Amino acid sequence: xxxxIVKTSAIGDVTHTLPALNALRCRFPKAHISWLVEEASADIxxxxxxxxxxxxxxxxQWIGDFSKSFSVINMFKEVWNFVKxxxxxxxxxxxxxxxxxxxxxxxxxxxxKRKVGFGPGMDHAEHSYMFLNERVPAVSMDLHAVDRELMLxxxxxxxxxxxxxxxPVGDSDRQEVKRLLQSYLISENxxxxxxxxxxxxxxxxxxxxxxxxxxxxxxQKGFKVCFTGAGGDHDEIENIRSRxxxxxxxxxxxxxLKTLAALYERSKFLLTTDTGPMxxxxxxxxxxxxxxxxxxxxxxxxxxxRHTIVGVKVECSPCFKRFCPTTVCMQEITVNMVMHHIERIxxxxx
Numbered sequence: 500x501x502x503x504i505v506k507t508s509a510i511g512d513v514t515h516t517l518p519a520l521n522a523l524r525c526r527f528p529k530a531h532i533s534w535l536v537e538e539a540s541a542d543i544x545x546x547x548x549x550x551x552x553x554x555x556x557x558x559x560q561w562i563g564d565f566s567k568s569f570s571v572i573n574m575f576k577e578v579w580n581f582v583k584x585x586x587x588x589x590x591x592x593x594x595x596x597x598x599x600x601x602x603x604x605x606x607x608x609x610x611x612k613r614k615v616g617f618g619p620g621m622d623h624a625e626h627s628y629m630f631l632n633e634r635v636p637a638v639s640m641d642l643h644a645v646d647r648e649l650m651l652x653x654x655x656x657x658x659x660x661x662x663x664x665x666x667p668v669g670d671s672d673r674q675e676v677k678r679l680l681q682s683y684l685i686s687e688n689x690x691x692x693x694x695x696x697x698x699x700x701x702x703x704x705x706x707x708x709x710x711x712x713x714x715x716x717x718x719q720k721g722f723k724v725c726f727t728g729a730g731g732d733h734d735e736i737e738n739i740r741s742r743x744x745x746x747x748x749x750x751x752x753x754x755x756l757k758t759l760a761a762l763y764e765r766s767k768f769l770l771t772t773d774t775g776p777m778x779x780x781x782x783x784x785x786x787x788x789x790x791x792x793x794x795x796x797x798x799x800x801x802x803x804x805r806h807t808i809v810g811v812k813v814e815c816s817p818c819f820k821r822f823c824p825t826t827v828c829m830q831e832i833t834v835n836m837v838m839h840h841i842e843r844i845x846x847x848x849x
Contacts, residue, residue, distance in 0.1 A: 500527055500529070500530040500531070500591045500592070501530070501531045501533070501588050501589065501590045501591050501592075502523060502527065502530050502531070502532045502533070502590060502591065502592045502593075502594070503532075503533045503534075503535065503585075503588075503590045503592070503593045503594070503609055503611060504516065504519075504520060504523075504532065504533070504534040504535070504594050504596060505534075505535045505593065505594065505595045505596065505597055505602045505605055505606055505609075506534065506535075506536065506596040506597050506602070507535060507536055507537045507540075507556060507558070507597055507601060507602050507605075508536070508537045508539060508540050508597075509539070509540060509775055510539070510540050510543065510756065510775025510776070510778065510779065511644075511774070511775040511777070511778040511799065512540075512597070512644065513536060513540040513543055513544070514543060514664065514666070514775070514778040514779060514782050515644040515645045515648060515778065515799075515802070516596050516648050517543075517547075517663075517664040517665060517666070517782065518645055518648070518649060518659060518662045518663060518664060519594075519596065519648040519649055519651070519652055519659070520532070520534070520547070520549050520550065521549050521659075521663045521664075521665060522649065522652055522657055522658070522659035523549070523652065523657065524549035525659075526657045526658075531551045531552070531588075532549065532550055532551050532552075533550070533551060533552040533553070533554055533588070533590075534550055534552070534553055534554065535554040535556060535585065535602075535605055536553060536554070536555060536556065537555070537556050537557075537558055537559070538555055538556065538557050538558075538559070538560065539559070540756070541553060541555045542755050542756035542757055543666060543756050543757070543779070544667075545667070546667040546669065547665060547666075547667045548665065548667065549665065554581075554584060554585060556581060556605070557577065557581075558601065561574050561577065561578055582608055585605060585608055585609050585610075586608065586609065586610050588610065589610045589611075589612070590609060590610060590611040590612065591611075591612055591613065592611065592612070592613050592615065593606055593609050593611030593613065593614045593615065594615050594616065594651065594652075595614070595615070595616035595627065595630075595631065596616070596648055596651065597627075598616055598617055598627050598628070599625055599627055600625040600626075600627055602627065603616075603625070603627035603628075603629070603630040603631075604630075606627075606630050606631065607630040613632065613633055614630065614631045614632050614633065615631060615633040615634075615635060615651070615655065616628060616631045616633075616634065616635065616651070617634070617635050617636075617637050617638070617651060618631075618634030618635060618636060618637055619634075619637065620636070620637030635651055635654040635655075636654070638650050640798065641795070641797055641798060642797075642798070643797065643798060643799070643800070643802060644798060644799055645662065645802050662802070664782035664783070666757070666760050666779065666782050666783055667757070668757055668760045668761050668764060668783065669757070672755075672757045672758045672760070672761040673761045673764070673765075675758050675761070676754075676758050676761040676762045676765060679750070679753060679754070679758070679762075680725075680748075680762075680765075683748045685723050685725075685748070689723045690721065690722050690723065690767055691722060691723045691724070691725055691765060691766050691767065692717050692722045692723070692724055692725070692766055692767050692768055692769075692770070693724075693725050693726075693727055693762060693763060693766040693768075693769045693770070693780075694710060694713070694714060694724060694725070694726050694727070694769070694770045694771070695726070695727045695728060695769060695770070695771040695772065695774065695776045695777065696710045696726065696728070696732075696735075696736065696739060696771075696772060697728045697729070697732040697735060697736070697772065697774070698772040698773060698774040699774065700793065700821045701821065701822060701823075701826070702792065702793040702818075702820055702821055702822060702823045702826050702828075702829070703772045703773050703774065703790075703792065703793060703794065703829065704772060704826070704829065705772060705790050705829050705832060706830065707735070707738050707739045707742060708742050709832075709833075709834050709837075710739045711739050711740070711742035711743045712834045713770065713834055713837055713838065713841075714726075714739070714743055714745070714747050715743050715744050715745050716834075716838060717841075718743075718745035718746070718747065719745070722767065723747075723748070724745075724747040724748065725747070725748045725750050725762065725766070726739065726740070726747060726748065726749050726750060726751065727750050727751065727754065727759060727762065727776060728750075728751035728752070728776075729751060729752060730751060730752025731751075731752075732751040732752070733749060733751040733752055736749045736751050737749060750762070756779065759776060759779060760779050760780075760782075760783050763776070763779060763780040763783060763785045764783050764785060766780075766785055767786075767845070768785065768786040768787065768788060768841070768844050768845075769785055769786070769787050769788070770788045770790075770837070770841065771787060771788070771789055771790070772789075772790050773789060773790070773791055773792075773794050773796075773799065773800075777789055777801055778801065778802070780801070781801035781802050781803055781806055782802070784803065784805060785805075786805045786806060786807075786844045786847075787801040787805070787806040787807070788806075788807055788809060788837065788840050788841055788844060789801050789806065789807070789808050789809065790809050790810070790829065790832055790837070791808050791809070791810040791817075792810060792811075792816055792817075792826065792828030792829035792832070793816060793817055793818050793819060793820055793823065793826075793828060793829075794817050794819060795817040795819075796808045796810070805844075807840045807843065807844065809832055809836055809837055809840050810828065810832065811828060811831045811832055811836075813827055813828045813831070815827075815828070816828040
């Protein structure tokens with residue numbers, strides 16, 4: 500049996516779908532399972548024991564090449580070669596876990612006997628369900644994303660009795676993190692905590708000075724503080740560090756997704772905004788203290804019982820807006836509130 504999973508992005512969304520992958524492998528132990536994913540999230544999947552093949556879509560690169568006239572021909576060649584790669588297998592089951600136009604195009608182009616996904620009634624403004632030949636009745640968007648993915652499988656008679664993510668962190672990833680930390684004079688005996696302060700939406704951001712104050716308090720408790728983020732977050736994290744009285748390490752852009760997972764595995768906990776790395780930490784069972792304002796933790800919070808949400812009750816939250824003139828939901832979160840939740844995690848995990 501050949502199965503194709505289509506979940507192209509983003510980091511958090513791909514992570515949310517890993518329990519569904521494991522449930523499929525449990526139900527079909529001899530199946531050949533492929534996953535179509537975009538390049539930015541592919542590292543999470545490579546080497547996963549439940550997967551046979553990862554099809555990496557370079558959509559963003561292709562869009563960039565299209566803007567450069569000298570690269571257009573090569574871009575079309577790459578896209579055509581990728582289409583041929585998708586179509587080199589006839590799939591018994593194609594599962595569209597994304598439910599967006601960008602994913603439905605690949606579903607349409609695939610050679611699938613059964614093309615399954617949620618039907619109308621959810622957030623399908625793009626009408627991606629039109630390309631399916633089996634439409635599962637929509638479920639509430641107020642369910643957590645992990646549970647929604649599993650309900651898609653449940654409708655096909657595929658049960659999941661145990662939630663497992665299984666991000667494939669290997670010894671080489673752990674050794675790479677060890678070397679990285681040693682380059683900053685952090686030894687294996689040091690207790691580290693990680694802070695991931697950035698997010699794609701400006702409405703999800705907390706004040707830099709408050710992150711600096713929390714980091715200083717953690718340093719005073721004897722922890723080595725490591726900031727994580729993408730390469731583009733480096734300067735903003737440097738701004739946070741400049742506001743600190745203690746020293747901290749800026750690892751923005753210095754990790755892959757797997758070494759990031761290994762770093763979080765090594766960390767006492769992660770303090771983070773609502774962003775992809777939050778889900779990676781939760782998936783490897785590292786306690787997460789997550790700051791939430793414009794989005795709903797019941798939908799996309801860190802999955803599991805070891806985690807805690809920090810937020811304030813304001814009338815307009817959750818609004819799911821990327822821009823806001825006040826971001827009052829985030830600005831009213833205080834340093835003391837965050838430290839209170841951190842203390843609870845430290846007491847529980849002693």
